[in-house]
Amino acid sequence: MTAPTTTDSEYDDTPAAPDEGGRAQPARYGVLALAIMVVVGLLLGYAGGLLTPRLTRPGDASVEAGFARDMTTHHAQAVEMSLIAYRSATLPEVRQIAVDIATGQQGEIGAMQTWLREWGLSPTGSNPPMSWMSDGATVKDGLMPGMATPAQMTALRDAQGIEVDRQFLTLMYAHHLGGIHMIDAALDETDNAEVVRVAQTMKNTQQSELNNLRQLQAQAKG
Numbered sequence: 001m002t003a004p005t006t007t008d009s010e011y012d013d014t015p016a017a018p019d020e021g022g023r024a025q026p027a028r029y030g031v032l033a034l035a036i037m038v039v040v041g042l043l044l045g046y047a048g049g050l051l052t053p054r055l056t057r058p059g060d061a062s063v064e065a066g067f068a069r070d071m072t073t074h075h076a077q078a079v080e081m082s083l084i085a086y087r088s089a090t091l092p093e094v095r096q097i098a099v100d101i102a103t104g105q106q107g108e109i110g111a112m113q114t115w116l117r118e119w120g121l122s123p124t125g126s127n128p129p130m131s132w133m134s135d136g137a138t139v140k141d142g143l144m145p146g147m148a149t150p151a152q153m154t155a156l157r158d159a160q161g162i163e164v165d166r167q168f169l170t171l172m173y174a175h176h177l178g179g180i181h182m183i184d185a186a187l188d189e190t191d192n193a194e195v196v197r198v199a200q201t202m203k204n205t206q207q208s209e210l211n212n213l214r215q216l217q218a219q220a221k222g
Helices: 030-050 063-088 092-118 150-158 162-189 193-221
Strands: none
Touching: 063 092, 063 150, 063 162, 063 193, 092 162, 092 193, 150 162, 162 193
16 A cells, blocks of 8 residues: 655645744644654564564663663653754754654664563663663763753753754753763673664764764854
């Protein structure tokens, strides 16, 4: 069955003019379209995980299980921040990278949750977050490396105009740096081929996005 065709006007992602408060208004179907894309990304992640053969099953306290659980939480915040930026940012380039991050990381969440199910493990474990990292990384105020605080998330939701772009870019840059730190820890410890493959893909993607975020930060200052 072929997908129904749509016109550009039906799913116009061009942001409308700002309202009186300076907040960019989303296109009529833009946010809905992104939400559908995020769900599709999650399902594709699940499908990718299900199609991958498993020769071993990591245990509940393993590096692999800890990484999957903690990175799911880490990714979930990135998806939330990206949805906010997609809805309210003013620069088209910022809205585009928000789409890329939201859909990409939601797909990775799907893959990691599939691992846990196939390993016979629960989505949440009994060990504290980050306890799988051998470098002794700690959780500060319940947050893993690079994660935004509740106050920062509130400020991002309440921001208007170009301030949305600036806050999102700053928060996501720090978020990616923290995520790469966690990914490197997993790569140093695991010999699970599928975990290595997905983690390395995550790292490559986030390193590339860091460069783009840095360039957009300079653009948003203008």
